[in-house]
Amino acid sequence: xxxxxxxIVKDFQTIKSYKSTIFFMILLxxxxxxxxxxxxxxxxxxxxxxxxxxxLSSFSxxxxxxVDKYVLTFPVNKKDVVKARYMYIxxxxxxxxxxxxxxxILAQGIKTSSFFDKEFLSSVLASVIGSSVGIMFIQSLxxxxxxxxxxxxxxxxxxIMIVVLMIGISLIVTTLMNFLGISLENLLSMLKNYxxxxxxxxxxxxxxxxxxxxxxxxxxxxx
Amino acid sequence: xxxxxxxKDLCKKYMGFELKNVNFIIPKGMxxxxxxxxxxxxxxxxxxxxxxxxxxxxxxxxxxxDLQQNEKKIKQDIGVVLDDSFLSEYLNPKSISKIMKNFYPxxxxxxxxxxxxxxxxxxxxISKEFSSxxxxxxxxxxxxxxxxxxxxxxxxxxxxxPVARNDILDIFQEFIEDGEHSIxxxxxxxxxxxxxADYITFINNGEIIFTKPKDELTENFGxxxxxxxxxxxxxxxxxxxxxxxxxxxxxxxxxKYEFKRKYDISVIDKPSIEDIMLxxxxxxx
Numbered sequence: 215x216x217x218x219x220x221x222i223v224k225d226f227q228t229i230k231s232y233k234s235t236i237f238f239m240i241l242l243x244x245x246x247x248x249x250x251x252x253x254x255x256x257x258x259x260x261x262x263x264x265x266x267x268x269x270l271s272s273f274s275x276x277x278x279x280x281v282d283k284y285v286l287t288f289p290v291n292k293k294d295v296v297k298a299r300y301m302y303i304x305x306x307x308x309x310x311x312x313x314x315x316x317x318x319i320l321a322q323g324i325k326t327s328s329f330f331d332k333e334f335l336s337s338v339l340a341s342v343i344g345s346s347v348g349i350m351f352i353q354s355l356x357x358x359x360x361x362x363x364x365x366x367x368x369x370x371x372x373x374i375m376i377v378v379l380m381i382g383i384s385l386i387v388t389t390l391m392n393f394l395g396i397s398l399e400n401l402l403s404m405l406k407n408y409x410x411x412x413x414x415x416x417x418x419x420x421x422x423x424x425x426x427x428x429x430x431x432x433x434x435x436x437x
Numbered sequence: 438x439x440x441x442x443x444x445k446d447l448c449k450k451y452m453g454f455e456l457k458n459v460n461f462i463i464p465k466g467m468x469x470x471x472x473x474x475x476x477x478x479x480x481x482x483x484x485x486x487x488x489x490x491x492x493x494x495x496x497x498x499x500x501x502x503d504l505q506q507n508e509k510k511i512k513q514d515i516g517v518v519l520d521d522s523f524l525s526e527y528l529n530p531k532s533i534s535k536i537m538k539n540f541y542p543x544x545x546x547x548x549x550x551x552x553x554x555x556x557x558x559x560x561x562x563i564s565k566e567f568s569s570x571x572x573x574x575x576x577x578x579x580x581x582x583x584x585x586x587x588x589x590x591x592x593x594x595x596x597x598x599p600v601a602r603n604d605i606l607d608i609f610q611e612f613i614e615d616g617e618h619s620i621x622x623x624x625x626x627x628x629x630x631x632x633x634a635d636y637i638t639f640i641n642n643g644e645i646i647f648t649k650p651k652d653e654l655t656e657n658f659g660x661x662x663x664x665x666x667x668x669x670x671x672x673x674x675x676x677x678x679x680x681x682x683x684x685x686x687x688x689x690x691x692x693k694y695e696f697k698r699k700y701d702i703s704v705i706d707k708p709s710i711e712d713i714m715l716x717x718x719x720x721x722x
Contacts, residue, residue: 216539216540217509217539217540219539220536220537220538220539220540223535223536223539224524224536227528227532227535227536228524228525228527228528230532231525231527231528231529231532231563232527275525275527276525278525278526279522279523279524279525279526280521280522280523281522281523281524281525282522283484283489283519283521283522284517284519284522284523284524286487286488286489287487287489287512287515287517287519287589288512288540288541289508289509289510289512289513289540289541290509290512290540291508291509436490436491437484437489437490
């Protein structure tokens with residue numbers, strides 16, 4: 215476990231060296247969001263996205279100093295390296311989820327003097343979770359691509375893949391709905407009560423599948 | 438003598454390059470210099486020894502154990518310095534210690550800070566702001582602070598000025614002083630190895646040409662400089678290789694004393710390791 219901890223500490227120590235830039239970026243983002251009329255959307259949706267991207271940037275930092283090769287001289291194996299990277303990205307993304315929630319509630323509280331409005335809370339929770347699931351979906355696609363092609367090349371391939379996937383999924387879903395004669399509203403209301411559970415299970419399954427694929431890619435990769 | 442490292446029939450094939458049946462050993466307490474020109478296979482050999490790349494064939498035994506089966510255990514007692522790879526340059530030496538102590542149960546923070554002080558490295562400055570010599574010293578301090586039994590270094594002196602190189606060679610001498618530690622050091626700067634190596638392993642085009650005690654190379658090998666007439670008198674089996682220059686021949690001899698007796702030659706030059714390497718690579722037979 216110490217080895218996994220060491221690998222996660224390595225990523226956190228590396229990102230810590232950019233702490234003033236990151237802090238300034240978050241501060242600017244929070245202040246701008248607070249001043250805008252759409253602060254709920256800005257904070258609750260974009261905060262998890264921002265942190266999710268921050269987690270993924272660990273690939274670029276490692277590429278810069280060719281850290282991978284050096285790390286493999288430690289008493290670690292390639293599977294440990296992949297496992298620790300997924301855990302690190304998950305921790306950073308979930309921190310964004312929690313911070314997004316806190317900042318949005320604080321902003322609402324300061325603006326309206328009411329911190330715990332039930333309806334408001336449930337809508338914030340839905341948008342924070344929705345955005346976190348969204349970024350985790352992207353991550354589960356992007357991490358194996360990063361392992362396969364490296365941080366720079368991986369980013370371009372990932373963008374192409376997301377566009378293709380979005381178009382593909384929407385085409386399949388629309389065709390399927392037309393075929394079954396269901397409208398989008400109907401579908402959503404049917405799924406409403408189970409949406410969180412479905413999203414949760416899908417996310418865990420995607421993350422696990424992504425982890426298995428990344429392990430296979432990285433174990434075969436010539437560093 | 439106990440062997441710290443044994444490499445047997447190591448093979449690895451890439452597009453356009455191949456390691457062919459690499460064999461060599463490191464006896465305990467010795468410094469082995471792995472020499473060869475750029476692209477000869479030094480780094481690939483080191484990467485295969487450390488299991489960073491998969492080998493096609495062969496066996497690597499370290500501390501008497503098979504690397505494949507005991508990788509984590511073995512690596513706890515190895516310190517590594519790589520030429521082009523380290524932790525992020527945006528980390529300072531203090532953060533590096535926070536990371537490294539998780540990987541090595543023997544990590545000695547006090548020793549690490551002692552080395553940093555000795556090498557005059559600032560604790561709070563990021564390594565991006567260090568000179569090349571300072572960066573290398575930081576890599577070495579990091580590699581030896583968990584008290585490894587074997588230190589593996591890939592080109593640790595390339596790109597450094599003579600003073601920094603000398604400092605680093607002193608560190609290695611100190612490291613093996615007690616006879617319990619060993620070093621595998623790859624370099625194309627052969628003069629560095631002349632100072633500190635006990636054995637020289639010469640690799641060319643992915644093949645080990647020889648492994649010999651350094652003293653044997655510098656004492657027994659010789660270079661005969663002669664004209665074409667004299668050269669024609671030499672039996673092919675009595676020299677290793679020759680290099681034809683504009684006006685003379687440089688002939689590399691493996692046993693200069695025997696050669697002297699046989700051909701009645703009075704002057705045979707003492708070659709440097711670089712001379713030997715050059716004639717092996719560029720010479721003909």
